[in-house]
Amino acid sequence: MRSVIIICLSLIFLFNNACAQTITQKESSTQKESSVDKAKPIRVIFSSYTPPYVFEKGNGIVIDIVTEALKPAGYKVIPVFLPLGRGFKMFADRKIEATSVIKKNSGLKNAFYSDYFMQYHNYAITLKSGPRVDSINDLANLDVIAFQNAYLYLGKAYGQLVTSNPHYKELPNQKIQVLMLLSGRTDVAVMDKSIFRFYKNKLISEGKVSAKVAVVLNNLFEPTRYRTAFIDHHIRDAFNQGFKKLHESGRYDEIYENYINKYFDIPR
Numbered sequence: 001m002r003s004v005i006i007i008c009l010s011l012i013f014l015f016n017n018a019c020a021q022t023i024t025q026k027e028s029s030t031q032k033e034s035s036v037d038k039a040k041p042i043r044v045i046f047s048s049y050t051p052p053y054v055f056e057k058g059n060g061i062v063i064d065i066v067t068e069a070l071k072p073a074g075y076k077v078i079p080v081f082l083p084l085g086r087g088f089k090m091f092a093d094r095k096i097e098a099t100s101v102i103k104k105n106s107g108l109k110n111a112f113y114s115d116y117f118m119q120y121h122n123y124a125i126t127l128k129s130g131p132r133v134d135s136i137n138d139l140a141n142l143d144v145i146a147f148q149n150a151y152l153y154l155g156k157a158y159g160q161l162v163t164s165n166p167h168y169k170e171l172p173n174q175k176i177q178v179l180m181l182l183s184g185r186t187d188v189a190v191m192d193k194s195i196f197r198f199y200k201n202k203l204i205s206e207g208k209v210s211a212k213v214a215v216v217l218n219n220l221f222e223p224t225r226y227r228t229a230f231i232d233h234h235i236r237d238a239f240n241q242g243f244k245k246l247h248e249s250g251r252y253d254e255i256y257e258n259y260i261n262k263y264f265d266i267p268r
Helices: 002-037 061-073 084-092 158-164 174-182 193-205 233-249 250-262
Strands: 040-046 075-081 098-103 119-122 122-127 142-145 166-173 186-191 215-218 226-231
Touching: 040 158, 061 075, 061 098, 061 119, 061 250, 075 174, 084 098, 119 166, 122 174, 122 193, 142 174, 166 174, 174 186, 174 193, 186 193, 193 215, 226 233, 233 250
Parallel strands: 040 075, 040 098, 142 166, 142 186
Antiparallel strands: 098 226, 119 226, 122 186, 122 215
16 A cells, blocks of 8 residues: 555656646747747838849848847837838838938938938049049039939938039939940949948949949048938837947948948948
8 A cells, every 4th residue: 555655646646747847848939938028129220222222132231230239128110111212101101110321311200310320421423434423513404313312321412412423423323323334324423332332242243334344433522421210219229239239349330341342441
């Protein structure tokens, strides 16, 4: 009888232990699932394919910075690739949570702007055989193509001058900008140096332009620093905190270095 009691108690102990392990495993699994469920999706507008800053496969300097800055607060960035003009409309209609690479004078209403987080350095790029450009005033009567909303971003003097130039155009597709310049179909392309170099190399590799075409990078503009705009100040605050940590940890520089090693020296 004593042996039977001992065996029964042993079986009860083993059963209870097995139940406890099962409960623990379920709780652990539930915690993991809960952690995944708590990742809040954030739809962020990024300009359509502006390498090396934005690649439509979901990476690039800007996408990496925004994604990693928001991740510690439990946000998961869902990139939405659109020209800036359409992105502004979606932001105004509250169909997305944020739009990147924005200045405070962009015209967005009811927006909460982040701290500065990256910059472009735009140049007035001409063919070496083309017109000489020493100042913004030299653009007044030239055929000029620029990136979308450049008239808002490159200073008041530039904005006033180009809006009165009938030969001035802004294009959402910057590859076309580079192609038009290198094929002699425009006098000036106003754009970021690194984006220009990327597309120039791509067009050469595709056999669409000659590698012998020489250009001049006319430095008429100060580097333009950009922010991200959010519809919710709580998300903006989380971004600022995460971005600060990226800087302090050295991860911000690592992101740049990864793309510098892949492509070329990128001013920042």
